[in-house]
Amino acid sequence: MADTRQRAGGATSAARPAGPEVEVEDRRPRRTWSRERLLQLGFLVPAVVYMLLFFGYPVVQNALMGFQEYTTRTFVTGEAPWVGLENYREVIGSSVFSKAALNTVLFTVGSIAGQFVLGLAIALFFRKRFPLGGLLRSLLLLPWLIPLIAASAVWRWILDKDTGVLNQVLGGLGITDSNPGWLTSTSLALVTVIAINIWIGIPFNTTILYGGLQDIPEDLYEAAALDGATRWRAFRYVTWPLLRPVVTVVLVLGVVYTLKALDIILGLTEGGPANSTQTIATQSYNLSFQQFDFGQGAAAGNILIVVSLVFAVLYLRANRRALDE
Amino acid sequence: MAQRGAKNRTVGAAVLALTAPLALAACGGGDSDGAGGSDGEVTSLTVQDTFVTEPGASYYGELLDACGQENGVTIERNSVPGGDIIARTLQQASSQTLPDILSIDNPDVGQLAAAGALAPLGELGVSAEGISQGVVDANTFEDELYGLQPTTQSLALFYNEDLLAEAGIQPPTTWEELETAAAALTQGDRYGIAFSAPPTYEGTWQFLPFMWSNGGDETDIATPETAEALQLWVDLVSSGSTSESVLNWGQEDVNDQFIAGNAAMMINGPWQFPVLAENPDVTYQVAPLPAPEAGGTVVAPLGGATWTVPETGDDARKAKAAAVVECVNSDENMVDNALTNSSVPTKAELGEQVVAEDPRMQAFVDVVPDLRSRTAKLQDEWPTAATAIYTAVQTALTGGASPEEALEQAQNG
Numbered sequence: 001m002a003d004t005r006q007r008a009g010g011a012t013s014a015a016r017p018a019g020p021e022v023e024v025e026d027r028r029p030r031r032t033w034s035r036e037r038l039l040q041l042g043f044l045v046p047a048v049v050y051m052l053l054f055f056g057y058p059v060v061q062n063a064l065m066g067f068q069e070y071t072t073r074t075f076v077t078g079e080a081p082w083v084g085l086e087n088y089r090e091v092i093g094s095s096v097f098s099k100a101a102l103n104t105v106l107f108t109v110g111s112i113a114g115q116f117v118l119g120l121a122i123a124l125f126f127r128k129r130f131p132l133g134g135l136l137r138s139l140l141l142l143p144w145l146i147p148l149i150a151a152s153a154v155w156r157w158i159l160d161k162d163t164g165v166l167n168q169v170l171g172g173l174g175i176t177d178s179n180p181g182w183l184t185s186t187s188l189a190l191v192t193v194i195a196i197n198i199w200i201g202i203p204f205n206t207t208i209l210y211g212g213l214q215d216i217p218e219d220l221y222e223a224a225a226l227d228g229a230t231r232w233r234a235f236r237y238v239t240w241p242l243l244r245p246v247v248t249v250v251l252v253l254g255v256v257y258t259l260k261a262l263d264i265i266l267g268l269t270e271g272g273p274a275n276s277t278q279t280i281a282t283q284s285y286n287l288s289f290q291q292f293d294f295g296q297g298a299a300a301g302n303i304l305i306v307v308s309l310v311f312a313v314l315y316l317r318a319n320r321r322a323l324d325e
Numbered sequence: 326m327a328q329r330g331a332k333n334r335t336v337g338a339a340v341l342a343l344t345a346p347l348a349l350a351a352c353g354g355g356d357s358d359g360a361g362g363s364d365g366e367v368t369s370l371t372v373q374d375t376f377v378t379e380p381g382a383s384y385y386g387e388l389l390d391a392c393g394q395e396n397g398v399t400i401e402r403n404s405v406p407g408g409d410i411i412a413r414t415l416q417q418a419s420s421q422t423l424p425d426i427l428s429i430d431n432p433d434v435g436q437l438a439a440a441g442a443l444a445p446l447g448e449l450g451v452s453a454e455g456i457s458q459g460v461v462d463a464n465t466f467e468d469e470l471y472g473l474q475p476t477t478q479s480l481a482l483f484y485n486e487d488l489l490a491e492a493g494i495q496p497p498t499t500w501e502e503l504e505t506a507a508a509a510l511t512q513g514d515r516y517g518i519a520f521s522a523p524p525t526y527e528g529t530w531q532f533l534p535f536m537w538s539n540g541g542d543e544t545d546i547a548t549p550e551t552a553e554a555l556q557l558w559v560d561l562v563s564s565g566s567t568s569e570s571v572l573n574w575g576q577e578d579v580n581d582q583f584i585a586g587n588a589a590m591m592i593n594g595p596w597q598f599p600v601l602a603e604n605p606d607v608t609y610q611v612a613p614l615p616a617p618e619a620g621g622t623v624v625a626p627l628g629g630a631t632w633t634v635p636e637t638g639d640d641a642r643k644a645k646a647a648a649v650v651e652c653v654n655s656d657e658n659m660v661d662n663a664l665t666n667s668s669v670p671t672k673a674e675l676g677e678q679v680v681a682e683d684p685r686m687q688a689f690v691d692v693v694p695d696l697r698s699r700t701a702k703l704q705d706e707w708p709t710a711a712t713a714i715y716t717a718v719q720t721a722l723t724g725g726a727s728p729e730e731a732l733e734q735a736q737n738g
Contacts, residue, residue, distance in 0.1 A: 072440035072705075075415040076636075094738050161570045162514065163587060184572045186723045272524035273572040274719040289412060290526070291708040292436055 059305065065298035072292045080295070087299035096275055096283060104279040104304075107194055108258045114198035115254060116247075119205025124235075126206075127213055137210070144203040152267025155196050159183050183269055186276040193268055193277050197261060205250055212246030213239070245319075252315035256308045280304050367645045369399040373414070374428035375407040375630060380599065384665045385428075392652035398645055411436065414635075418442045423635035425646040431463040431474055431631045432526075432699045432707060438466035439705035444636045445469040449647035459627050460671040463698030466705075472631035473654045476668035478594050479625040479696055480534055481688040482615065486608045488515075488589040496590075496612040500557050503615040507566035510589035517566040519579045519588035522558065522722060526708075527575055528715040530626055530699075531592060532558070536714070537624035537697055539617045543710045544702055546717065547733040553617075555721050555728035562722050572722055583607070594628065595667035595689055611688045627696040629668060669693050713738070 066087055068080035091097060126137050143151065158165050159182040167179045182192045216239060224234050262281045265271060271278040271286070280300055288297025370393065376385045386402060393400035403424070405413055411433055417423045423442065437443050446452075447470055453461045456474070464472035484496050492510055497503040507517030522528045535558065536543075541551030561567045567588070568574075574582070576593055577600075583591040584604045592614065601607060614623045632650045634643055652658070659670040663679045669689045670676060676690035700707045717735035721728045 072411075072415060072436050072442075074440075075419040076441045078419075095734065156573070162516075162568050163582075163585070181569045181572075184569045184723075186725065269573060270524050272719050274723040274725050275524070275716070276723075286712070291712060292411070 062298050062305070063302055065295055066302045068295050070293075070295035070298065074294070083295070087295045088303075091283075091287070091296050091299045091303075096278055097280075099275050100278045100280050100283045103190060103277060104259065104281070106190060107197070107261070107277075107279055108255060110191075110194040111197040111201060111258045111261075112251060112254045114194065115201035115205045116251060118198065119202050119250075120209050122202065122206045123209040123213055124239075126210060137206075140206055141203045143200050148200070148263045149267050151200070152196075152264055156183065156268060159192060184273055186274055189269055189273060189276045193265055196268065197258070197264055200264065201254065201258070205254070208246060208250050209243070212243045215246075216242045248315065248318040252311050252318070255311045259304055259308055259311075367398055367641050369401055370425040370642065370646055370649060372400055372402045372426040372428075372649075373410070373417075373424040374402070374404050375410050375430070376428070377404045377406055380665050384662070388653060388658060388662070389649070392649045392658075395652055396645060396648045398649070400649075414442065415440075418635075421638075423637050425634070425637060425642050426649060427633050427635050428630050429472075429633065431460075431472065431627065431629055434464055434472045434631060434633065435466050435700040435703075435705040435707060437633070437635075438469070438471045442635055443471045444634045444643055446471060446473065446634065446647065446650075449634060449643055451647050451651055455674070456671045457673055457693055457696065459694075459696040459698050459701075462701035463627050464631050465701075472633045473650050474629055474631035474671050475654045475659045476663045476666065477627050477629040477671050477693065477696060478596060478668045479628055479689055479692055480531065480592055480594050480614060481625075481692075482590060482612045483583060483593050483597075483609050484590040484612060485583070485586070486610050488586075492589075496610070497615045498613075499615050499619050499621075500617050504557070504560060504564075504566070507561060507590065508564060511566050515586060516568050516582075516588045518561060518590040518592070519567055519574070519582045520558075520571055520592040521574050521576045521579045522571045522715075522718050523573055523575055524715050524719050525575075526711050526715070528718055529711045530628070531576070532714060532718050533697075533699070534614050534623060534625040537626070538614070538621060542702075543699075543707070543714070545736070546710070546714060547729070547736045549729075551732055552728040555718060555732065558718065559721050559728060563724075569722075572719060583609075595669075595686065598667040598685070611685050613688045613691055622695055623692060624695050624697050625692050627698050629671075 065080070067082060067084060068074075069083045069086075070080045074080045122140065126133055159167075161167065161179050161181040161184055164182070166182065167176075170176045171179065180188060183189050220238050220242075221234055224230075224238050229237055260281050261279070262285055265277055265279060265282050266285070269277045271282045280303060284297045284300035284304065286297075287293050287300060291297075372389055374385060376382050382404065389400045389402055407430060410429055414423070414427060414429070414437065418440065427443075429437065434443070451470070451473060453464065453470055453473060457477075460474050460477055461470065464470055464474055482496065488510060489496065489506075494506050494509055495502075497506040503518070510517035521531045532554070535554040536546075536551050539550045539554045541548060541554055562569060562571065568582075571579075576597070579588070579591050580593055580597045580600055582588045583593070584601065584607050586607075595611075601609065614625060616623050632653055634646045634650060637643060656672065656675060659672060660675050660678050662668070663670045663675070663686075664682055667683075667686070669686060670679060671693075673694055676686075676693060680687050680690050699711070703710050713735040717728075717731040720726050720731035720734065725731065726734060
């Protein structure tokens with residue numbers, strides 16, 4: 001044993017330049033393994049710490065808050081009595097909740113469907129080369145670049161029942177003379193908010209889907225064309241299958257983003273009229289930052305997190321399947 | 326897909342949720358150095374307020390500097406928008422970095438006092454002598470005074486002089502007159518009246534003078550008195566005397582409509598004077614809000630920012646802070662403040678001085694003795710009632726339920 005150590009020591013100090021792998025072959029693999037391992041850990045630790053601190057901690061804290069009576073008082077005294085499921089009972093039992101839950105589903109499904117279909121259509125359109133195509137495609141990003149609060153102020157002005165541009169145009173064209181209350185009618189407000197959210201989401205969908213389309217080799221289409229597959233059939237049998245992984249990403253990320261959409265609704269209607277655009281996200285915001293009931297706000301938020309989590313798992317599974325393929 | 330902006334706000338929320346307990350944990354042990362207080366010389370005080378727009382921003386900057394100088398301290402001032410100040414203050418409370426002086430909207434006093442973030446002013450030798458009872462109530466929590474409020478603001482009826490003169494209509498003084506006048510003034514694209522009824526505390530604030538003047542009460546909103554007041558609003562909308570858009574209008578939007586000539590009258594407050602002054606073509610007058618019956622009393626809610634001393638645990642600093650707050654609330658400064666910021670001194674006896682300089686303030690000065698605090702009865706439970714009130718207003722105005730049913734539903738949550 002001592003002999004080996006000596007030999008190894010001698011190897012590292014004196015015989016290294018000559019080629020240590022011959023002399024210390026019994027120890028070498030384990031040592032490099034551990035050094036490599038340390039190096040790996042060294043790279044991993046900052047990321048893990050970062051994740052735990054900035055992703056894990058808030059989520060855990062939010063989960064805990066949902067079970068606590070967490071009010072303004074808590075910020076001063078640090079006391080947040082444990083109340084079990086009371087916050088959830090209050091949030092789910094409130095008369096707004098069923099409406100907010102339904103609105104969340106309609107808002108998410110409506111927005112995603114609209115954004116995806118229009119986004120894909122536009123992405124396909126821009127695959128064709130035509131003059132100013134690049135410029136137009138970059139202009140399409142505009143809704144994405146405008147701060148949402150500014151965008152919603154402009155939309156409110158456009159959609160105003162009496163003086164808004166939209167109703168004036170519609171009236172001028174003789175399409176309607178009754179000035180629909182786009183944001184003030186309980187039957188129209190949610191549809192309007194979804195439509196504006198579609199407008200906001202199109203750039204994201206178009207950009208990602210366009211990127212996906214670029215990755216599909218041109219010769220596949222040529223081969224398909226030789227086989228007689230053009231237009232719809234080319235889309236159905238070439239584009240769509242190859243775009244599938246990108247579609248999954250777009251849809252899942254879209255769902256997660258849309259579920260928690262907050263400022264567009266606050267900017268347009270603040271959840272009104274009469275809660276017709278209230279979602280679980282706006283309800284959570286109201287509870288936490290208007291009524292200062294952070295416990296109930298967290299409970300509402302946690303419900304959203306769980307739903308998002310389901311979609312995140314779907315996303316990861318879909319991703320893995322795509323990799324396996 | 327509202328990812329970018331939504332993320333900002335949720336990040337803000339997450340950061341608040343995140344930092345609070347972190348700070349609570351981190352500073353749990355640091356309590357001891359605050360409790361006794363540093364008895365050293367206090368040379369500077371930190372002030373946090375919500376005066377981010379002119380004329381208030383410059384006015385309070387100068388006033389605070391002058392009051393600091395009077396008390397031998399320099400002032401480090403930090404102004405944040407009104408919507409953010411409570412969240413900001415709560416963060417500071419949890420990290421024990423509260424400012425020495427804090428100015429907030431008066432209905433927030435109850436919340437912060439209940440949380441234990443504010444120091445009772447009585448213990449610091451500050452009294453609210455001479456200040457109107459409603460204002461004192463608004464700044465009191467569980468029989469302790471927590472805020473000193475120099476000026477107050479409330480709501481009144483603004484009317485377009487030319488339009489009323491053209492139609493030969495006198496400014497309405499009762500609800501009945503209001504309905505007739507609003508109907509008569511509604512012509513073409515113009516509505517008779519505009520007010521603000523969004524699903525926020527702003528909507529509640531605008532409805533309160535109608536509810537209270539008719540004998541309604543926030544402790545029980547499902548009463549015939551409150552329903553009657555709500556019926557008036559419903560009638561104004563359903564008769565077309567006002568736009569359905571009131572459901573979505575903030576008070577600034579209402580002012581814009583009035584300036585654009587889309588409304589002949591509006592319910593608004595003196596904080597709109599500076600904006601109205603930028604549009605000299607609009608000739609307007611201000612009248613008290615109409616009462617339910619002739620000769621009835623109008624009970625309007627009491628607005629305005631108040632000055633508090635947060636519980637920093639440092640007695641020497643709190644004493645200095647209290648002195649500066651008293652200086653901000655001196656009689657002389659109250660009158661200056663009122664004239665600069667289009668508001669009314671909270672001491673009734675000073676009202677005349679303001680009206681002498683600015684006759685438009687008469688309608689607001691008149692109501693000050695009857696102004697009612699939003700939080701006097703419910704204290705820190707007020708946000709729940711305020712939410713129920715705007716919910717009921719929205720339900721009734723959209724025709725979702727009759728006023729009685731809407732109020733009943735909203736009250737039961």
